[in-house]
Every structure is written in structure tokens, then in C-alpha cells.
Amino acid sequence: MSQDHILVFDTTLRDGEQSPGASLGVSEKLIIAEQLARLRVDAIEAGFPVSSQAQFDGVRLAASQIKGPAIVALARCIDKDIDVAWEALKPAQRPRIHTFVATSKIHMEKKFRKSEDEILEMAVAGVKRAKSYCEDVEFSPEDSARTGLEFLLRIVEAAIKAGATVINIPDTVGFAMPEQFGALIRTVRERVPNIHKAILSVHCHNDLGLAVANTLAAVHNGAQQVEVTVNGVGERAGNASLEEVVMALKTRVDFYGKSTNIDTREILRTSKLVSTLMGIPVQPNKAIVGSNAFAHESGIHQDAVIKDATTYEIMSPQDIGLQSNAIVLGRHSGRHGLKMRLMELGYNLPAPELDHVYQRFLEIADRKKEVFDEDLLALMSNETMETKETWSLAYFHILSGNQTVPTATVGLTHGEETVQEAAVGDGPVDAAYRALDRMINLPVTLQDYSLRGVTGGKDALGEVFVRVRHEGVTWLGRGASTDIIEASIRAYLHALNRILAAQVPGKHE
Numbered sequence: 358m359s360q361d362h363i364l365v366f367d368t369t370l371r372d373g374e375q376s377p378g379a380s381l382g383v384s385e386k387l388i389i390a391e392q393l394a395r396l397r398v399d400a401i402e403a404g405f406p407v408s409s410q411a412q413f414d415g416v417r418l419a420a421s422q423i424k425g426p427a428i429v430a431l432a433r434c435i436d437k438d439i440d441v442a443w444e445a446l447k448p449a450q451r452p453r454i455h456t457f458v459a460t461s462k463i464h465m466e467k468k469f470r471k472s473e474d475e476i477l478e479m480a481v482a483g484v485k486r487a488k489s490y491c492e493d494v495e496f497s498p499e500d501s502a503r504t505g506l507e508f509l510l511r512i513v514e515a516a517i518k519a520g521a522t523v524i525n526i527p528d529t530v531g532f533a534m535p536e537q538f539g540a541l542i543r544t545v546r547e548r549v550p551n552i553h554k555a556i557l558s559v560h561c562h563n564d565l566g567l568a569v570a571n572t573l574a575a576v577h578n579g580a581q582q583v584e585v586t587v588n589g590v591g592e593r594a595g596n597a598s599l600e601e602v603v604m605a606l607k608t609r610v611d612f613y614g615k616s617t618n619i620d621t622r623e624i625l626r627t628s629k630l631v632s633t634l635m636g637i638p639v640q641p642n643k644a645i646v647g648s649n650a651f652a653h654e655s656g657i658h659q660d661a662v663i664k665d666a667t668t669y670e671i672m673s674p675q676d677i678g679l680q681s682n683a684i685v686l687g688r689h690s691g692r693h694g695l696k697m698r699l700m701e702l703g704y705n706l707p708a709p710e711l712d713h714v715y716q717r718f719l720e721i722a723d724r725k726k727e728v729f730d731e732d733l734l735a736l737m738s739n740e741t742m743e744t745k746e747t748w749s750l751a752y753f754h755i756l757s758g759n760q761t762v763p764t765a766t767v768g769l770t771h772g773e774e775t776v777q778e779a780a781v782g783d784g785p786v787d788a789a790y791r792a793l794d795r796m797i798n799l800p801v802t803l804q805d806y807s808l809r810g811v812t813g814g815k816d817a818l819g820e821v822f823v824r825v826r827h828e829g830v831t832w833l834g835r836g837a838s839t840d841i842i843e844a845s846i847r848a849y850l851h852a853l854n855r856i857l858a859a860q861v862p863g864k865h866e
């Protein structure tokens with residue numbers, strides 16, 4: 358591997374999916390994995406197969422469908438984890454088992470009650486077992502940034518001796534400072550005698566807002582692989598953001614002198630897809646992919662940018678796939694045009710689904726003159742193919758005003774029959790949700806409701822995300838419509854249908 362090249366390991370589907378309430382269905386995972394392959398990441402960590410059937414299925418599907426990037430499955434240094442990870446990974450063109458064990462004093466004592474020697478033994482046995490299945494084995498000493506240096510160096514050397522091809526140094530709790538983390542990576546490079554036999558990787562969390570800075574400091578000090586997530590999603594405050602690390606390396610190639618394989622023009626599209634499917638909005642001022650990242654508000658700036666964009670733009674918007682002349686669809690667009698646009702957005706639909714989506718597209722196009730990419734993404738987030746619609750919306754009627762009791766009448770189709778209920782509530786959405794509860798009768802609590810306009814303008818599509826809690830599990834529901842009450846009903850119904858689908862034996866979400 359060239360010293361000037363940095364490998365991008367994406368863990369959106371594993372660590373990213375550990376964001377609270379962000380769980381993805383299996384086919385949603387595949388849609389994201391396909392887009393990550395288009396983005397040209399080098400490795401996709403697709404899940405933690407032993408942790409649930411859904412995780413296993415997600416890895417298995419990515420392993421059998423995705424060509425190009427390595428497909429990675431996570432496993433603790435435990436025989437069963439490694440065996441199950443391999444079972445899920447088997448069909449992959451380029452499989453990799455990623456095995457880990459905690460090495461910091463606090464984790465070893467409190468989690469395992471084991472000594473350094475016992476942990477080292479677990480690591481060696483785990484790597485060897487993984488190696489018996491698969492040539493490519495990654496080893497992570499979890500909580501490396503808080504691990505005693507001498508033990509860290511010893512366990513890394515032992516893991517490489519046991520067959521690890523990638524050594525990943527995680528800052529699991531986002532504790533490190535950039536200079537310190539950079540120095541740690543340099544020390545690992547300089548003092549582990551067999552380090553040249555493995556790729557040195559880093560994995561940083563963002564608890565102090567330093568995940569990207571730490572990752573870049575590590576690259577500056579010899580790291581060859583960066584573990585990142587799209588939009589920086591992930592456990593707690595998240596992981597280092599893919600787009601920020603990649604664009605920093607590209608924009609400051611003068612400083613780092615490193616390249617990646619990433620097709621940066623796919624960045625924005627990937628960000629929007631992940632945000633929509635995970636139900637995690639991107640803050641407007643987020644670096645690279647926020648809606649304001651390339652917006653110039655002040656007159657002085659606008660004037661200068663018109664004269665020469667580089668006065669206030671250090672990157673070109675086109676480099677991340679931001680197009681001012683994006684194709685816009687409308688009422689007269691045909692199925693083919695819609696299909697092609699959806700493919701570019703990461704959705705490859707077979708004919709029956711396309712027909713269904715086309716009908717929904719026409720409904721939106723009838724209400725809105727122009728249908729933008731954001732509208733299509735919102736529409737597609739409604740059409741989660743794997744969520745069997747046990748209940749579907751037939752019609753609704755709302756009575757609301759500032760001097761009346763909000764009342765909703767909702768009709769739902771359930772198999773062959775249509776049922777109807779009416780309810781009053783604190784507002785029209787509350788009334789509609791009460792009517793739905795009466796018909797579907799699932800014990801759920803609404804934890805979170807958010808509404809956003811997908812694009813600008815009065816006729817914008819409204820997109821609603823809800824999170825509902827059922828038997829200790831949080832479920833995400835999405836709905837989009839030019840009518841915000843309809844979007845709200847669809848979102849709630851989507852969450853309830855997902856719960857019901859997961860209750861059917863053999864159906865995994």
C-alpha cells in the first residue's frame with residue numbers, strides 16, 4: 358500500500374447505527390451499502406452479526422450483494438461471535454472479520470475482571486480463530502486511548518503475530534487530544550516491531566468534538582486507514598465524519614500529502630440518503646454537507662464570490678455533488694425519468710415497486726410544480742419496501758380551528774376491509790393519532806415528533822419523523838406529504854407497521 362494513500366473504512370451501518378433510535382431495516386441497510394460502494398469507500402462495516410438476527414441478516418445481505426469494498430463484520434474475541442460473523446460474511450467477495458477486546462485498565466477490571474495477560478490471551482485466540490476462517494482480520498484494542506502504553510504495544514504486536522492484517526486504535530470514549538492521539542499513533546508505528554506487517558487504522562469518537570481532529574492528527578502521524586461514518590452519526594456524540602475527514606485531506610493535500618479513493622461528488626447524495634433513512638437531520642451549519650455550508654449571506658461575500666469563488670470558498674460545491682442545475686421532475690415526467698433519477702439517488706427499483714412509487718410521485722407532482730431530489734428522498738423514505746403495510750391509510754378528515762375541538766376521522770385498510778375511527782385531541786395530529794391507536798391498539802408511547810420542510814417554498818413537502826416506544830424498543834417512523842397532517846399520519850402508521858412486521862415470525866427489522 359502506498360504511503361500516500363489513506364483507506365476509508367465506513368462504519369455507518371455498524372457504529373453509526375448504534376445512534377439512539379437510528380435502527381435500519383435490512384433493505385435500508387442494503388440501499389446505504391450500495392451508495393457507500395458508489396462513494397468508493399474501501400471497507401463497509403455492515404454490522405455485528407451475533408447481536409441480533411437483523412444484524413446477521415444485514416451483514417449477510419451486504420456480503421452477498423456488494424462488490425468492490427471489503428465487507429466487515431464485528432465480533433468480540435469470543436468463539437461464538439467469530440463463528441457467527443464468519444457465517445454472515447461467507448458470501449462476500451472480500452470478507453474481513455473485525456474482532457475486539459477492551460484493553461484499558463478500567464474496562465479490563467470492571468467489565469471483565471481479567472488481568473492483562475488474560476486479555477492478551479483472549480486477543481490472540483480471537484485473531485487466530487478469525488484467521489482460521491478469513492485471510493483479512495482486523496483487531497481493535499477497545500479504549501486504546503486510555504490503555505497503558507506498554508500493554509497496548511504488547512497486545513498490538515501479539516495480534517499481528519497471530520495474523521491480524523489491520524490494527525485499529527480506537528478512542529472509544531472520545532477522550533484524546535489531537536497532539537496526544539497523533540503522538541500515540543507515532544509511538545505505535547515506531548515501537549511495535551512487526552507493525553509494517555499490518556495496516557494501521559484509527560477510530561475516533563466525538564465526545565469532546567475532536568473526532569475529526571484526532572483522526573487527522575493520526576493520519577499526520579502515520580495512520581493508513583480512517584474509520585468514519587456518514588454525517589458523523591454514531592454512539593453518543595458520534596464518530597469522525599467521513600465527509601469532513603475526506604474533504605480535509607483533499608482540500609489540504611498540500612499539508613497532508615494523502616489521497617483517498619472516495620468519489621467526493623457522491624458525498625452529498627450519501628449524506629442525504631443516510632439522514633433520511635436514519636431519521637437524523639443534518640444541522641444546517643454542519644461542515645461540508647449542511648444546507649448552509651456553501652451559502653453566502655453577506656453582501657460583501659456574495660459580491661466577492663461572484664468575482665472569484667475562491668475568495669470565500671475553499672472547496673468547490675460541485676466537488677461534493679452540490680449542483681445548482683440539478684434535474685427537476687414534474688407532472689409530465691415519465692416512469693423512465695423517475696427511475697433514472699431514483700437510481701442516481703441510490704434506489705434501484707424493480708418494476709412493481711416503481712409503478713407504486715410512480716403513483717405516489719404523480720400525487721406529489723400534482724400538488725407541487727417541481728419535484729426536487731429532496732422530495733424524492735422523502736418519498737422513498739415513505740416507501741420502505743420491507744415494511745409490510747399491515748394497515749394502510751385509506752382516507753382522513755380533520756376538523757380543526759382556534760375555537761373548535763380538534764377532531765379526526767381516519768379510515769384504514771386492513772387486508773380486505775376498511776375500518777374507521779374518530780377521536781378528539783389537543784390538536785389535529787393528536788386527534789388523528791388517537792384515532793389510529795383505537796384501530797390498531799398497540800401499546801406505544803410517542804417519544805419524539807419532528808416536522809421539517811423538505812425544500813423551500815409554500816408548496817414544500819413536509820416530512821415527519823416520529824419515534825415511538827414499544828416494549829422497551831424505540832421505533833422510527835417516517836412520512837412525507839405536501840399536507841403535514843397526512844405526513845404525520847403516515848409517519849405514525851409507518852412506525853406501527855414496523856412494529857407489527859417485526860412481530861411476524863421470520864420477519865426481521
Ligand code: KIV
Nearest residue numbers: 457497499500527529
Ligand atoms: O469505539 C470503539 O471502540 C469501537 C470498537 C468496536 C472498534 O467501536
Ligand code: ZN
Nearest residue numbers: 372529560562
Ligand atoms: Zn466506536
